[in-house]
Amino acid sequence: AYFRSREVPGPRPVAVATGVMLLAGGVLVLTGWSRFIGAGLLFLVLFPGAFALHPFWREPDPAARLRERAQFLMTLALAGAALLVAYYGHTFWPLAVVP
Numbered sequence: 001a002y003f004r005s006r007e008v009p010g011p012r013p014v015a016v017a018t019g020v021m022l023l024a025g026g027v028l029v030l031t032g033w034s035r036f037i038g039a040g041l042l043f044l045v046l047f048p049g050a051f052a053l054h055p056f057w058r059e060p061d062p063a064a065r066l067r068e069r070a071q072f073l074m075t076l077a078l079a080g081a082a083l084l085v086a087y088y089g090h091t092f093w094p095l096a097v098v099p
Contacts, residue, residue: 002053003015003053006052008053018045021041021042022042022045024041025037025082026042029042029085034089035085035086035088035089039082039085039089042078042082042085043079043082046075046076046078046082050079051072053071053075054069054071054072056071056072
């Protein structure tokens, strides 16, 4: 329903694909297996999602614009964190659940 309200084309398949990519990427990073691929999946969802789902520049209402801008910047920050995890994907990962 949220993707439909944001006029995303094909909202149901996009929502399913996004969910699968976020889950797979999160599990790969959490377990420490193939962190580069997991972080890449997270980045591929988060970066374009920030622009598609939180276009604060289109909001006429100042309060709604402020909320959307905060969500936009938060999503971009998470995408940047995913890039950082991907960059350090080859090193020892002390936060991994599985050694």
